[in-house]
Amino acid sequence: MVQIQFYSLIRLLIKQEKLEIPACENETVGQLLDRVQQQIATPFLYKLLDDNRQLHTGTIILVNRHNIRHLDFLETRVNDGDVVAFFPPGAGG
Amino acid sequence: MAIDERYARQVLHWGEQQQQQIGTAVVLVAGVGGLGATVSQLLVRAGVGKLYLVDDGLVDWPDLNRQLLYAEEDIGSSKLMLAIDRLRRINSAIEIVPLPGKIDETFNLPGDVTVVADCLDNYQSRFLLEATVPKGCCLVHAGVQGEQGQVLTLRKGQSQRLSDFYAGALQPGGDIPVTGDAVAVMAGLQCHELFAVIGGEPKLLDRCLVVSLSDFHISFLDI
Numbered sequence: 001m002v003q004i005q006f007y008s009l010i011r012l013l014i015k016q017e018k019l020e021i022p023a024c025e026n027e028t029v030g031q032l033l034d035r036v037q038q039q040i041a042t043p044f045l046y047k048l049l050d051d052n053r054q055l056h057t058g059t060i061i062l063v064n065r066h067n068i069r070h071l072d073f074l075e076t077r078v079n080d081g082d083v084v085a086f087f088p089p090g091a092g093g
Numbered sequence: 094m095a096i097d098e099r100y101a102r103q104v105l106h107w108g109e110q111q112q113q114q115i116g117t118a119v120v121l122v123a124g125v126g127g128l129g130a131t132v133s134q135l136l137v138r139a140g141v142g143k144l145y146l147v148d149d150g151l152v153d154w155p156d157l158n159r160q161l162l163y164a165e166e167d168i169g170s171s172k173l174m175l176a177i178d179r180l181r182r183i184n185s186a187i188e189i190v191p192l193p194g195k196i197d198e199t200f201n202l203p204g205d206v207t208v209v210a211d212c213l214d215n216y217q218s219r220f221l222l223e224a225t226v227p228k229g230c231c232l233v234h235a236g237v238q239g240e241q242g243q244v245l246t247l248r249k250g251q252s253q254r255l256s257d258f259y260a261g262a263l264q265p266g267g268d269i270p271v272t273g274d275a276v277a278v279m280a281g282l283q284c285h286e287l288f289a290v291i292g293g294e295p296k297l298l299d300r301c302l303v304v305s306l307s308d309f310h311i312s313f314l315d316i
Contacts, residue, residue, distance in 0.1 A: 007303045007314055037122065046235055057263035065105075065253070065316045066216045069260040087303065089262055090238035092269035093128045093214035 002078055004036055007087040010059060014042045022082035029061060030074035032084065048086065049074075058090040099184075100103050100140050107219040111292050112140065118291040121145040121203065122210045123196055123222050128235050128273060129212030130162040130281035133176060133209040136287065137184045144180070145203055147192040159273035173219045196222045208233065208290050210283065211255075220256040223249075231298075235283035239270045240306040242279035244286055245316070246297045253299075258316055275306055 004019040013019050030053065037045050041049060048059050053074070055061070061068045062085040068076045078084060097104075097316065104112050122133045125148045136144055152160070152167040162179045163172065173191050175185050180189055194200070196218040202209070202225040209226050211234040213219050219234065226232050228250035235244045247255055282302065289296045301314040 005312075005314070007312060008243075008305055009239075011310070011312075012305060012307055055261060057261055057266070060259060060262050062258075062314075062316065067258060067260045070257055086315055087301075088241075089259060090236040090242045091214075091216065091262070091265055092238050093124055093126055093212050093236060093269050 001080065002032065003083045004032075005083065005085040007085065009043065009088050010044060010047060010086045014016065014040050017034075023078065023082070027078050028072075028074060029063065029068055029076045029078055029084065032078050044063050047068075047088070058087055061086055103139060104124075107288075108294075111288070114291050114293070115288065116140050117129040117142045119143040119145070119203075119205045119207045120287065120291075121147065121192075121206045121208075122212055122213040123147045123218070124214060125162070126140070126151040126156065126212065126214055127159040127174050127211070127276040128237065128280045128283060129291060130160045130172075130176060131277055132210055132212055132284045133180060136163060136181065136280070137180045137187050137189070139288070140184065141291075142203070144189070145190045145192055146173055146176055147194070147196060148199075149161075149176055149193060149195045155268070159271060161273075161277070165212075165254045185216065200225055202226060205232065206289060210287055211235065212283070214251060214269070216262060219259075223247075223255045229293060233283060233286050233290060235279050237271060237275055237279045238265075239272070240272070240275050242275060242282075242304045242306075243301050243314075244279065244282050244297055244304075245262060245301040246286055246290060246295045246299075248295075248298060253316060270307070278306060279304065290316070 001020045002023050122129050150172045151195045152163045226249045233246050286297050303312045
């Protein structure tokens with residue numbers, strides 16, 4: 001299983017904190033995102049990706065605690081047992 | 094007035110040892126805006142040993158909803174110098190050192206700092222501040238936007254870097270929405286963690302506390 005965690009405004013938007021879905025062999029974060037969206041009634045992918053499926057800058061995506069921008073971006077592989085987190089941090093102070 | 098009397102109520106809670114640890118801590122608070130004005134005030138009231146403050150801003154009208162050290166007559170004046178004055182009036186026993194200017198590539202962290210509070214309002218300055226923190230020293234970061242906020246402690250050389258965690262999180266354009274109550278809550282949580290770090294038992298080391306005041310929800314993001 002892959003554990004998906006939603007934080008802050010993403011959690012509020014979809015009204016869900018966690019989701020577990022079966023892992024798929026050789027799946028990437030980008031593919032996982034589409035599969036997660038299929039299981040959640042509220043559209044939320046537009047918060048993460050632009051029209052060209054490039055990452056927005058407002059939300060960070062972590063796989064096993066590491067920002068995917070330091071891995072392979074949306075091509076980062078997701079394996080059984082992995083934890084994927086979506087977190088839009090507060091920028092101000 | 095005896096020092097024992099000033100700190101009597103908190104010593105009842107955390108004990109003499111924690112009070113002594115706070116009394117010998119040297120904290121640098123970067124930014125004395127929304128978070129920093131409250132964090133620095135709480136540190137001074139608690140009897141922190143020495144406090145460095147960094148800021149280059151002037152008080153403006155939009156600051157007054159949340160920056161609790163400043164008032165109407167302060168518009169146009171240096172936040173840093175006002176903060177120093179107000180904090181010294183709150184607790185004259187504390188050594189408070191102003192460090193005027195921005196956090197930029199030329200900033201040097203004083204050598205005696207034992208913990209750093211990131212109360213800044215933009216990622217670029219946060220990353221520059223982090224770069225100056227010496228190995229082994231803790232950086233307690235907080236951020237707030239609307240009714241959302243987070244607090245996170247990182248130990249330099251051991252934790253992943255804030256700039257790696259936040260990679261790609263660019264600063265939003267325009268003014269960031271922020272309310273006084275949300276800032277006060279997050280500043281209180283940040284200061285609570287600062288006391289935990291000073292006491293040698295950080296609660297949010299590599300563990301981001303994510304707060305949504307919208308529905309009074311808290312969660313943890315391990316990093």
